[in-house]
Amino acid sequence: MLERRILLCFAALVALDAGFCRTSFAQSQTPAGKSRTTHRHSPSRSPAPTPRTASPVNGRAGTILGPSVPQTEEISVSGAGRHADGTTNTTPGGGLMPVQTAPRSQSGVTRDWIAKQAPSGNISSMIANLPGVVYANQSPLATAGDHITMRGMNESQIGYLFEGAPLADPINYEPYTSMLVDTENLGSVTVSQGAPDLNAPLFNAVGGQISATELNPSHHAGGYLNLLGGTHSAQKEFLRLDTGEIGNTGIRGFASFSYLSNNNWRGPGGLTRYHVDSKFVKEWGQGNSITAIFGFNRQEQTSWREPTAAQWKEYGTSFNYTPNYYPGNSTYYKLNFGNLNSLDVIAPMHFTLAHNLTLNVTPYFVHQNGPSVGGENIPASGGYYGTYQYGNLGQPYAYTNSSGKQMLTTASVDPWNQKTGAVNTSVDWTAGKNTLSFGYWYSYTTHEELSTFSVVDPSGKAANSYGRYPIVVNGVGILSGYNLNFMQQVNALYLADSLRLLNDKLVVSAGFRAAMVYRQGTNDVPGSDPYKKTGNYFEPLPQFAVSYQITPQDQVYMNGTTSFRAPESVEAYSQIFDPNSSHAVEQPGSLKSEYTIAEELGYRHTDKLFNFQMSLFNINLTNHQVTSSGYIPNTNMLISEPINVGGMTSRGVQGELGLKPWHHFSPYISAQYLHSTMDNNIPASGINAAGQSVIDYLPTAGKNSVGAPHFTFSAALAYDDNKAFFGNFSLRYIGSQYSTFMNDQRMPGYVVSDITLGYRFPHVRYLKGPKIQLNLVNVGNNLYRSAPGSFAATAQTRKGIYGSTISGGSPVYLVGGNFAALVSLSTGF
Template identity: 65%
Template structure:
């Protein structure tokens, strides 16, 4: 690995500086614990303890125990919701699930840049590797866990699966503002038994929104930084509304930046709302609403040769040139969404509890890319067209804005119940149903010689919209589960077993002339048993073992439909393998949660069949990216992960995490014209070593933290003939809290510094290939190699924010 001396020296200097702050800092007020109840902070803007995920408490995390409830008087002088009660500075909350599980709380989240998203917030946890694409963390959900990427991980938000149900992209930036995020829990390797997923072969990420405050008030924040970055945020709290038991909040934010490389930038408008009604013992209904409007200039993703030649200069063109499709205004992406989640919890009887979570999510584009199409003699599907007169003819081509106005709607409901048959035995059962429709009709809009016109009329051929794909996709999902947990030996031994069956029905049509097949279906029926056992050696020490199964239905609409282009007489993308990915995994682990530190370690093994490596590629002759799942056969992965988090000592809280991973392909890769000898090769996107060091300081007035992350080299071809270099990066937070003044509660100033060494590196693979070099297959045919493309990490950035409660 090549790491600059500046990167190492700056990281060490900041680490020493954080230790030095304590000598001159003030002392925080003491916190007094009194009895049981909910956590209440002095600030009206501070939230209660994070809400539950919406899943059944007995089957969440393989029968996770309920967290201890504590009432606090006084509290920290902070309006951001922190308590400084989580070890590791908010990176190691208490876990009891009999599986590998980590998390972050407000103690960590509130001290990160307000521009962060969920993926960037969990980058320090063991096994989690985030691929940065911008220095401020506003974009990009590219993450891997144990070699599985984000499309193989299940995402829950308030109990609902809100990732794209077809291509599985999480789009976490659309879900919630960081200021409203209560906690994030990461389950490396396996999903909950009752989780509403059919893709989570690589684990589960569960995010919860903060509960509204019982006191009326609010929270306001404004900030700015490098790259003309800005964010403005306002949350208004209703407090308890009379004697109704209802309380809620509504928040609005605006954020944006200029690209750190190349022209263009991003803007985002976001609205969050949550209202809660509570009554009786364990009865509650919440209403969660979110709206997102976002547009960003797309990033160009270089090959390794292009990165070596151009570095950060490999970008879209800043000036318009007639006939040039790389003009930045032609290459944009829009992420728009509206979501509604209604998690409900009912105590029907002393021994019977019911959880119901209906949800609705609407996600839509468009995505835009520049493309030159033939002025005459081009193709609409397989039919050749005559002459197009719109736009400007340059050397026989017309420059167009290729537009993909994808539109997707999903409604679903997840229901589970828990029946305490005896004091030591609980039986659980449930059902999940979801219905999705997806429409995607691409079109082409002419760009004129002055660089304008792409928002005008679409190009038509014989009265029909010229298009490369006219897709209509319908999906229905039904899953059923049953589970039983038994506690023995005075509740020290917990045995749990469950069985889930997932049924997924898909149907896609393509209305483009010549599409073959015009209609394609996929039906999947997968039995998924799970088993787990844990033993509480002492009140502070736990050992566990588990065996789980999971599957993933094929990814993306393109897996079921052809893609055409006016520059080709035949389809440029064919339907891919429709076989589902299936995983069998085992773990054995140990966990200590004591008065001074928390520690956990686990050994894991999993075997997969029909492993689908998610890649992306450009439609030939265009700047339009499409998902390209590649079936590489079987894969085996083994490794160990560990993390250690200390509770506050003299206001400091250190944290350490790491993972060793050995993942290999089990089969030779079928190129279509023969086999390549990939069996035994290291799996792509699977760094052998990853690790993180964190240090948090908070005395109530001065606060700060430091994170240092290391990611080992990663192969990006199945033949292991090209790899991405290892990298080291670090971030710093420094802040100061002022005293309250009248209605202004606990104002603070916070400075976030990202990539403090200004390390320039490739952060992840945007596409994988079988081989970077030409090869001879098993049949003697020549396989032409091609280079993978890469994501470029953000450079140094600084963001300063001012915030206060009221």
């Protein structure tokens, strides 16, 4: 591993030095008065930090390290789209396979696919059919969760970018894509399955990168209306208004509002969501633009209970929170829900300083806050606030449990509050055959999280309102399991160079990035040890890529990349306490950062009939932090539990094929074979022959990685006559996945299929492109477990390597959504 890391650094530095020296020499040899050949690059109007593109027609291949220009189609609200919903019916595979040229595994979706999916979906659900993407839902409407894995790594190990800004939680890395954008405003999504952009403002993307862009505002005043209704009492109202060109200012924009609600398909409760999107653009000169993007989200979702294998076998889809309350019933559904609230502001700016010099600046601000709420029964007296034992809390509505102890049913409230301010800048200089890029990213995050308890009255309602009147321990403070104050500061520098040779057919790119992350966390609960914990992370991250355009239609590439991820979640730095325990129920996790070295070898073909691409990949990961969610003992509160399992090796092959419309049909297939294994034996708590608790090891080296199916497959068939009728069919197969490190329990594979049927009406006065669309989700009503929700060392009690007895555990699982039928009516105006 160390040797490969050194060689990669050396290769990057040599390429940088050789390429730039060659350019400097060429410039010095140019006679006075003679013009030099330069390549001007105009920044995109709707930027995202994806690699530079180049048309295969002119023989130029893209680069992994160049200026930030989007890789997929850019569609404005009405100008470029043939239909009111932005579809053009030109992308191969029905919108699942736009042209890619970057020298790495990369796929995408465009409006041709997005507009025909259920309008209740999110960014993650839109890319479920792409190669190597394992998407697991809990709701057929795709409103709950973003559980994704790629090449054996989950969403917390994948970098999410929206319009060039990382809007995922910067500490636990959850993307929360349902908060980011309405799918009616989503322009395109690009998935890099193995490596992030060198200039991307990310420090967790060891498993790849997902970049999404919003539609560009129309040049003409108007709007778009979409109304949805369907099973599970689903309804959505969406309205977008476009300003068009505002006078002679060159400014145009849009603002939209939506309301979405539905009932849970299993168990009581449901979701309500209010969302606002806005985007304004000012363009002038050649390649100059300023964009202002605003997003607001407020939603509440009843939580889902996650069954173990035994509970799934016994109860199936009936394992849910209960609809009725009685004293002591902490599983009452109104005590178990989560709020996701966010405010996002992004302002990408692009300036052409000279004919060969550009400046890109993207400041952004993100505010996310809860609360999350879970039911819990706590002692009315004699419980614990940290390590301090309290007396009688003096609260009403106490009941006596089966052990004769006085207890209180409470709503355990976690009102997390997080703010991030940041700016990402880069300068790109083109000189002859070289493009030199330099960039700097700074980010500052604060995070506050004070858990509280509110007493529940006999009707099942928390006293007054959740969290407003928490229980107070006299003379000590608010009763809490954790009182966290967290700060994070990120500095990252990068330098990259791209050299074009052989009439621009050969492109050699190399770069180096230095990322520095500082974290500091405190826990103000009595007895917390340590009270304060810090983490400093510095990682050198070289990248190297070569691509060659064999013919205007055929490209081969290879790359070597590195990336890292700082430890996930504030729980990695702080203890977690509970009133039912005299000591911490959760200890700080591993504070080592993950580091990957990856290589890819790939081939692409693009012509007038079809697109095809295939790649081989190899990934070595050290300090692999497997993310597991676990319940705080005696509660319904889930927390993130990072588990360091040592090294992991993932090797495999992926491919996809998409045909351009032929007699109005566009088929698409994708597949991946993955062989992912653990490199080390993992530590586990055991009991030795003397009855003492000891740390032993389980023989997990060589075992299959958890949550990493060997085989995944997707097929889709789209039909669109460009006039009236359209539709598509898609099918996904996900192979079985292990949920224990000893591979003694696994979740079976499953198949899910969806159908879309639609009809466009003739134009009506004042209406542009009215249509009706029917989305049938999970048409076979397959009831299945969609992904492991937690992991265990072993499901069976067994002997460790040193002879101690290690008890088995019971992983929990996400349950996939059942059948749903959704009808939507939409029109432009």
